[in-house]
Amino acid sequence: MMEAVSPGRASFRTRDVDLAAGAALLAIGGAAFWFGIRPVFHAEDEQRRLAAQLTASRQQLEVAQSEYEQVRGAIETTRDRLQRSAVVLHTADGLVNRQEEVTSTVTGGGLDLEQLVVGTVFRGELLDTIPLHITGAGEFPRVVAIMHELRARFPDMAITSFQLTGGGSEGPSGNSRVVRFVLDIAWYTARSEEPTS
Numbered sequence: 001m002m003e004a005v006s007p008g009r010a011s012f013r014t015r016d017v018d019l020a021a022g023a024a025l026l027a028i029g030g031a032a033f034w035f036g037i038r039p040v041f042h043a044e045d046e047q048r049r050l051a052a053q054l055t056a057s058r059q060q061l062e063v064a065q066s067e068y069e070q071v072r073g074a075i076e077t078t079r080d081r082l083q084r085s086a087v088v089l090h091t092a093d094g095l096v097n098r099q100e101e102v103t104s105t106v107t108g109g110g111l112d113l114e115q116l117v118v119g120t121v122f123r124g125e126l127l128d129t130i131p132l133h134i135t136g137a138g139e140f141p142r143v144v145a146i147m148h149e150l151r152a153r154f155p156d157m158a159i160t161s162f163q164l165t166g167g168g169s170e171g172p173s174g175n176s177r178v179v180r181f182v183l184d185i186a187w188y189t190a191r192s193e194e195p196t197s
Contacts, residue, residue, distance in 0.1 A: 089127060089156055089190040098154075098187060102132065105153060109146040111138035111181075128192060131160075132185040140166070143181045150185070160184045 090098075099116060106113045119131030138146075147159060163182040 089188060092121060092128060092130060092189045092192055095130065099132075101154070102134070102150065102185075105149055106134065106136060106146055109138075109149060110142045111146055112136050124191070126191060128189045130187040130189060132157075132183075132187060134183040134185065135181070137178055137180045140164070140177065140179050143179060147183070150183075154187075156189070157185050157187045160186050 095118065099118070103113060103116060113134065113136045115133070115135045117133040119133060122129040122131070143164065147162065150157065151159065161184040164179045166177055166179045
């Protein structure tokens with residue numbers, strides 16, 4: 001026989017079922033949010049963060065490429081300048097010729113050459129250096145002009161020191177006094193092997 005259920009008791013059961021169903025739906029909704037929708041929000045945040053990072057990286061790359069192009073241009077310009085001004089080093093075998101060329105440059109410029117002394121060859125790892133010691137006299141402007149001419153005509157030579165002493169007599173032009181000069185010059189030559197005995 002069926003037992004009659006009182007109306008109060010039936011509503012209690014329905015309410016319990018409704019509460020249980022609501023709690024289950026809430027749990028399912030929470031789980032769906034936590035495991036389904038929340039990661040989507042985090043993924044969107046992560047996507048925005050990565051997009052911003054990518055944009056910043058692209059900007060840094062563009063700056064680096066611009067700097068690279070500038071450095072490459074500077075290197076190419078320097079390389080071109082070096083190739084145009086390449087100095088060919090001669091060997092010490094041409095010492096007599098070089099002495100004659102220096103002598104003709106100095107005397108041809110109107111200076112009196114008193115002495116040209118060749119020093120001891122300094123043997124370096126990459127090149128050799130031959131010191132030249134020149135003394136003479138002439139008008140000051142001519143001495144300066146000859147120093148410039150020596151440097152321009154012989155790019156493999158460098159004036160390492162000079163002394164000028166004035167107070168001499170008036171020069172032939174009458175516009176300048178004669179000065180005495182002492183020039184120390186380094187002539188850079190191609191590395192030569194020392195003779196073996």
